[in-house]
Amino acid sequence: MIERYSRPEMAKVWSDENRLRAMLRVEEAFLSALSREKGIPSGQLARLRRSMDRSLLQASRGKEAVSGHEVIGLLQAVSARLAGKAPQLERYLHYGLTSSDVLDTALALQLRQACGLLLDGWRRLASRLRGLSRRHELTWMVGRTHGVHAEPITFGVKLAGWHAEALRNIERLKRARELIGFGKASGAVGTFSQVGPEREAATLKALGLRPEPVATQVVPRDRHADYFHALVLSAAALERWAVEIRHLQRTEVLELEEPFGDGQKGSSAMPHKRNPVLCENVTGLSRLIRSYETAAVENCVLWHERDISHSSVERVYLPDAHIALDFMLARMRTILEGLEVHRGRMRRNLDSSHGLVFSQRVMLRLIDAGLGRLKAYDIVQRNAMRTWKTGQAFQRALARDPAVARLLSPRELAACFDLGAYKRSVRALLRRGGVL
Amino acid sequence: MIERYSRPEMAKVWSDENRLRAMLRVEEAFLSALSREKGIPSGQLARLRRSMDRSLLQASRGKEAVSGHEVIGLLQAVSARLAGKAPQLERYLHYGLTSSDVLDTALALQLRQACGLLLDGWRRLASRLRGLSRRHELTWMVGRTHGVHAEPITFGVKLAGWHAEALRNIERLKRARELIGFGKASGAVGTFSQVGPEREAATLKALGLRPEPVATQVVPRDRHADYFHALVLSAAALERWAVEIRHLQRTEVLELEEPFGDGQKGSSAMPHKRNPVLCENVTGLSRLIRSYETAAVENCVLWHERDISHSSVERVYLPDAHIALDFMLARMRTILEGLEVHRGRMRRNLDSSHGLVFSQRVMLRLIDAGLGRLKAYDIVQRNAMRTWKTGQAFQRALARDPAVARLLSPRELAACFDLGAYKRSVRALLRRGGVL
């Protein structure tokens, strides 16, 4: 992922060094499980761990250039480094293992690290949402369906919905982290042909992972594709909110504004601009993450006990998607922390549709007063269409319609236009959304 | 979905009639929850249920053509049907509800039905896999990585891996069914503005569903996109197996053949052909199902309290993907039930690579005998490359190499080529795969 969208901590998880480190950790855990049987002194094991540094990475790359094989390159580099100093280790390093044992298990370690960071990001975001939702529990605004005024809601309820979505995404990532916490040390074609299942058990236990029940030569890729969907849906949630803020920041609406810094410029041509560019950025990055999913799923269909076509795909999409999502989470936090909420404008917009947002209530009162539903609907719609056209206050229009006046007293009609009635379940909704 | 790929039971779930029926079931459950408060006699409720038949569907469509609104079309048709016979019901039908309450809750009912059928399909397939895997516990064949001979496996182990994948998919679908078992009756913009949460609770309980904690006007679409991934991965699993069978049926390999019926023809031009067309069909249908996922995820990003852009997408992709997957499951069952397993050929193929498949074992024995890993690798590779080139038996080549002969006695070398050693963990793998 390009630097522009990378934050250091997540980028580090996906660095070449960290990959190498994870690989060596796996080799070491396996050697350790083998050490008693093969008589490998623990001092030699310690040497292995210490051998990891940047120069090893360089050496390993140099060897790979000849062998065309990443793991062999690493083994050669380690051997060269330890030459003569750790003879048993040199002999038994990677003993009975195949590259995928190391690569897939190391990948599981990286994915768990990365997933942990994403969970942190989500939790901090959720916490911010809780605060905002509580503060705006009774900040009235119009609810919109199809982009058109529907009925009153509060901004707090909208945010409670976001919070509930955040919780769903946290649950998904937690499940994903479980899903992906599987490694293997079953060797070539996964049959434990050279070293039995006990070594795998010990190795993975030491690494905090579980053994893939039946691996081919690789951990099956449906696991990774399943895992990845949690990222895609996380991104889609952030995209949905970003799109919402963009809508609410349009000039005619202007109920929300994402933060706009001192010294910030909106346009090189038009000095007056304040644009929701952070939200647009989040929108775009979600497209990118979403697009990787096809490749993730295609990776499931490896041939026989495995081919290696998934490798190039994973070297790109896994780092890129994690880094981009981590960035989006941080960016959304920035947005929410600096979010300007224009309560006055929310209220003015709510009022601007002449009371039409109370139409359902009028219809139901007419029904309660004895009208059939279809009839009541027609009467209310007829008046509403007039209001759309003329801009006349809806309540007045209804009051003048004999079909209404016959059934509802002025007072009853007025009660339909009372925002108070819409308050009834607000608190319950915040509670249901986990905000209270 | 076109008829060619539709099985009646699943097609029925997605029929217009069943959709309508589910919608009426929701309306009825809600009315029932409201009946005491609004004084709706239970006889009138029963009328509602009885009103569902094909002619109602026609009538409903006719009304929709005018109103441009599916739910209103239905309400009008029902009202016309009940005119005068159930006055309270006519008045309170859909009282305080919005269309999405009915549509999304009805969709949840359909999805649970459909998901149940998929689970049945998977369970039957898993059972078949168990039988096959046990039968072939010790049917030796070559394990292949990169399409190239790797090490010996048994066909039973391969199938145990499939079975483990089947179990993962069953788990996924069970979770998916839970995920999707949410409805809503919170009305316009999801705020319970007209009828409170208790009615929703009663309604959904009667339908066996749970309330969406904070809905906008719709059940949030991340739920559906999450659900759908289980179908995509199910399809990918079947595709993986289909591709495997296709590989194993190629003329030069011919270890497996999918069933080929009496009277079946493989080609209009070449009468000799027996092609794995059922497996190719499964392969193609998985591409189709996979492709829908992008649309499913894009649907998450609805505007504000909802727009209706998801509706057209769901009217197509949900039925199509369920029907296609149901068809694939049945087809794979047919394939496995008629699968011809050519054990003799499996063994001949295993033997055809001159013993190269035992190369790792030789290398490890050289290491055990005191060689460093890299050195041992080079010696074995050198001999293997000669065998690739000349076709000379690998064991003989090694026996003649002084570097090998110095360390391994002829007997020790011969032991490396003993299939028996590869048997050690077979049973454990079948157990791990849930087969035993």
Place this chain on the structure above:
Amino acid sequence: MIERYSRPEMAKVWSDENRLRAMLRVEEAFLSALSREKGIPSGQLARLRRSMDRSLLQASRGKEAVSGHEVIGLLQAVSARLAGKAPQLERYLHYGLTSSDVLDTALALQLRQACGLLLDGWRRLASRLRGLSRRHELTWMVGRTHGVHAEPITFGVKLAGWHAEALRNIERLKRARELIGFGKASGAVGTFSQVGPEREAATLKALGLRPEPVATQVVPRDRHADYFHALVLSAAALERWAVEIRHLQRTEVLELEEPFGDGQKGSSAMPHKRNPVLCENVTGLSRLIRSYETAAVENCVLWHERDISHSSVERVYLPDAHIALDFMLARMRTILEGLEVHRGRMRRNLDSSHGLVFSQRVMLRLIDAGLGRLKAYDIVQRNAMRTWKTGQAFQRALARDPAVARLLSPRELAACFDLGAYKRSVRALLRRGGVL
């Protein structure tokens, strides 16, 4: 594709009958090319054509159920139909052909028909756009970037952009139609092993198609994937416009409204609603069409001289995407024909941002008057931000700023706020967009 989104003419292209008819046309053209050499009387050829009817389709299906092969089913059904009446034809039918010769060539015929209908749809839409664009050449509205007021445009210019996009799509579809106008009659594995290239030339010429230079057993699928992209982009164009109309129909903006029929209802709960549901429908269908592209591209990678995994995919995505796009084109025409354009509202919205939309002009005048760009930018931005905050008229704010007043006379400043200046290139843009 479900009936709801199917128009009869396009649906007919993709009917089973039409598919069969196209297949028979190919068989007949090939037989005809062979007739002199093989002595097939022309009367027998005529019988073939006449044999096509619905009952042949049924018979063909019945045969296919046994042979598992669509083309063989057809050949058997035709033979049974002609039994004894056309002996030479019966013998030489399909002589030297393979199924793909018939299927792929017939598909080319269908695709050309279908593409023709799409082109008609686009042309009619373009014509409507031209009219609208001309009519609104000088209907002023605000141009928006990031959803925020930018500078004045005219609705005619916006539509000229749509028209230019329509023209691009027409060009794309014309190219696509050329691309797809390729058939083959080169037999099994495409080598003309039984009947030479001259027969292919004659056959395809009679059908108005060109020969695939080097086919495998099939016409290569990159052709179809290339073709399909024209549909995807067509759909994306319509989606872009639909999204634009949805934006402009939101309550706070309300510059456009899609047609809302008499008797139409916007919501089952809220009688006041007028929602842009047609546009939302177009939006959703584009997602669907877009999603098929992955499958179309995956189809390119067939094995060896072909496998048949593409077939199931194409049986679904090609009809569905054509039918959906045809529907979208018609729907967009309906939308544009009934589009309500609220000029007054456009003007009010343009004026509502207090003159900020003229900020660039002020900045450039300051530069012309001698200021450096960065300095000019800062002065204008400073005043603009004040206007955003206070709602004070931008012109007045500037007039009071000594940094401005020093360089621009009141008259010069006022000239910056003259809409007339923005009119200069309107006509040129309409011309460039092909509208004039």
Place this chain on the structure above:
Amino acid sequence: MIERYSRPEMAKVWSDENRLRAMLRVEEAFLSALSREKGIPSGQLARLRRSMDRSLLQASRGKEAVSGHEVIGLLQAVSARLAGKAPQLERYLHYGLTSSDVLDTALALQLRQACGLLLDGWRRLASRLRGLSRRHELTWMVGRTHGVHAEPITFGVKLAGWHAEALRNIERLKRARELIGFGKASGAVGTFSQVGPEREAATLKALGLRPEPVATQVVPRDRHADYFHALVLSAAALERWAVEIRHLQRTEVLELEEPFGDGQKGSSAMPHKRNPVLCENVTGLSRLIRSYETAAVENCVLWHERDISHSSVERVYLPDAHIALDFMLARMRTILEGLEVHRGRMRRNLDSSHGLVFSQRVMLRLIDAGLGRLKAYDIVQRNAMRTWKTGQAFQRALARDPAVARLLSPRELAACFDLGAYKRSVRALLRRGGVL
């Protein structure tokens, strides 16, 4: 794109420096077009060009960190650099332009550079294919459909098909390069509100680009999505060939082998392995490139006169896809240059199916001898199925079948098994594929 898959020349096109350089080139071309009117001395223009160096990039980034705007950051950095030395230039730099004028036009320059490199890659590959195809004009091998032996082909014909596909991709990329050679200098919202079309004409002419007829504030993204499809199909072609080589390298087939270097290792566990890892790498990268397409198409649907959600997507997918495809082209060239073609094995495989590959020929001779097609088919199929089962030579089986012997003399039957007859159109096919 990660370094592993980057080649320097293509990476350079997408470097930050090159991006900046392209942006400055656009600014300069525009200034130059404006210079007479605004009186900008040519010496100042030259300064602008000289100001581009790495430190400007750093300075520009620093400014962007404050303004949150890439183009403004650059303008500020340039201004700081030129402070006092080029006053007119400083004033008129970017005069009347908006950021997208610079960004989109610069992107067009980069895309043309990048596309040129891809075309080079394709041309070199095509040249290699021509050589290989000619050399193997008469290298017989079996043609396979469904992975099953079909009829004889020559390797030269297979490669002629690849060459024809290469030519199609070259045509596509040439068209794509035309498509993308459009820039804009029409300013904010694309209306030439401050500087007229003549300046745009002069600017773009100097850059070798054409003006977008009607831009919004950006060059419309359907252009980029259309362009991008050429990359996706290029990748799919390479994937198809890679998959083919992988198939032909499987142990049981072994007709081809990708190059395997001295010192190369196939597996860390199994020293005998020679795996088609280069081809698998090509396969994976195609998945990646294909996956980006969804995002490219979603980018088409920008809001109003533009939003900037496409930007983050393009910063990633455009470089990544070009770099990956460039790498794939080079890798495929490496593969073809070192490809080992095992003619002997090809012939042995062809012969291994007992003559079944000649079944069509026998059927047609029976038809020529007077049998009806269906009858002839059944006779030949019956014998073929026996051969499949028993491995008995197909010719012998037929010879013993009275139904055959009655119509074909032993000599006529033998003639059906003569490879010579399949040679007839080989040369024509190479010619049709552009190889001769």
